[in-house]
Amino acid sequence: MAFDPSSLRHLFPILSLQANDHPLIYLDNAATTQKPLLVLDAIQHYYRNNNANVHRGAHFLSNRATNHFEQARETIARFINAPEQSHVIWSKGTTEAINIVAFGLEHLLEKGDEILITSLEHHANLVPWQQLAFRTGARLRVLPLTSNGEWEDEFSQYFSHRTRIFAATQVSNAIGVSTPLQMMLNYAKQQGAFTLVDGAQAVAHYSVDVQALDCDFYVFSGHKMYGPTGIGALYGKNHALEVLIPYQTGGEMVRKVSYQATEFNILPYRLEAGTPNIEGAIGLAAACDFLCNQDRSALLKWEQSLASHVYSRLHRETNIEIYSPEKNTTLVSLSVPNIHILDLNAYLDSQGIGVRAGSHCAQPLMAQLGVVGTLRASFACYNTMEEADRFCNVLLEAIDLLLDDE
Ligand code: PMP
Numbered sequence: 001m002a003f004d005p006s007s008l009r010h011l012f013p014i015l016s017l018q019a020n021d022h023p024l025i026y027l028d029n030a031a032t033t034q035k036p037l038l039v040l041d042a043i044q045h046y047y048r049n050n051n052a053n054v055h056r057g058a059h060f061l062s063n064r065a066t067n068h069f070e071q072a073r074e075t076i077a078r079f080i081n082a083p084e085q086s087h088v089i090w091s092k093g094t095t096e097a098i099n100i101v102a103f104g105l106e107h108l109l110e111k112g113d114e115i116l117i118t119s120l121e122h123h124a125n126l127v128p129w130q131q132l133a134f135r136t137g138a139r140l141r142v143l144p145l146t147s148n149g150e151w152e153d154e155f156s157q158y159f160s161h162r163t164r165i166f167a168a169t170q171v172s173n174a175i176g177v178s179t180p181l182q183m184m185l186n187y188a189k190q191q192g193a194f195t196l197v198d199g200a201q202a203v204a205h206y207s208v209d210v211q212a213l214d215c216d217f218y219v220f221s222g223h224k225m226y227g228p229t230g231i232g233a234l235y236g237k238n239h240a241l242e243v244l245i246p247y248q249t250g251g252e253m254v255r256k257v258s259y260q261a262t263e264f265n266i267l268p269y270r271l272e273a274g275t276p277n278i279e280g281a282i283g284l285a286a287a288c289d290f291l292c293n294q295d296r297s298a299l300l301k302w303e304q305s306l307a308s309h310v311y312s313r314l315h316r317e318t319n320i321e322i323y324s325p326e327k328n329t330t331l332v333s334l335s336v337p338n339i340h341i342l343d344l345n346a347y348l349d350s351q352g353i354g355v356r357a358g359s360h361c362a363q364p365l366m367a368q369l370g371v372v373g374t375l376r377a378s379f380a381c382y383n384t385m386e387e388a389d390r391f392c393n394v395l396l397e398a399i400d401l402l403l404d405d406e
Helices: 037-049 060-079 094-104 127-136 181-190 238-243 278-292 296-314 341-350 363-369 385-404
Strands: 088-091 114-118 139-143 163-169 194-198 217-221 232-236 254-257 262-264 331-335 356-358 374-378
Touching (some): 037 060, 060 088, 060 278, 088 094, 094 127, 094 194, 094 217, 094 232, 114 127, 163 181, 181 194, 341 356, 341 374, 341 385
Parallel strands (some): 114 139, 114 163, 194 217
Antiparallel strands (some): 217 232, 254 262
């Protein structure tokens, strides 16, 4: 039986809002998802019952807070199949996690070394590497992938003994395509490069197994998988985390401090300076529980069926250009020649429909596609077929109106 999103819409109170006098249709899930009651309640429960600083005080509440916080780490470790909870480092999100790695590996890079990324990266998985290259004299190289997620040139020529770091997204946030990740990782590993996977757009939709992927680092944000903002995780293999020089220093990450020297703490604390985002970690663990209590392959199939329904309705329209794939994606990314995407966005908004118009923090990819930006409708498990249809109807209405204006 097909998945029925109404079975869980009631868990997301925000979805019953009106927006601009219309029922809200939230199709900006690739930017951030809405949060289920389970997550909201977990955060409130923490503040009502367990709030104290972690790892420090030896008192009743502090012990409770520490237990919940460390249990949350275990939940995340299980969620991505990390072998041990100490391999999970808390971060503010994907961006901070990538910066932790980029700064942490700096001491291993020399002039002439190469950092390889793909042409489908979000700025978060580009700018930190570019800046690292500037600082070290390393060379940033870009593996060209087509918008179908296929490679253009002889793939292997981009991987060499000089490739020290390979960083790639699992799924493009801008055009929704999955990259040939396992194959790229294999090439990178053959060259002995450190490998990092940006899982920001993957974790909400796919079951992630970091041991099967066999990457050195895997990073993601809680807010894109029904969890709170301001929390995410950096998974790393033990040896990979051990070589990172801490990006931030201060309290919590130390064992012994004198004016002359500091002995750092063991993993995972060594990479977590300062008071952490305790309620964020607990909220993110609740989001993992929410997802794990669902039939995840049914959710994925549903989200993909929404995207392919929209694709099939719109791709026949001669004046719509679609950049996302027909299948195996959970979003639709498009533009309409002669109409500004912000005008389409404004019309959709006036009808209560929230989408995203812009470069999606992927300006080099937009340049490759020959556009300044696209209009992106991205689906989550609570979206309905009626919402997908209304998006198509209102978009077509907007196009008619705006072309008439010409
Ligand atoms: N990578 C990808 C693929 C993303 O979609 C995003 C968020 N749009 C990021 C990185 C950055 O995530 P955050 O802003 O949560 O750090």
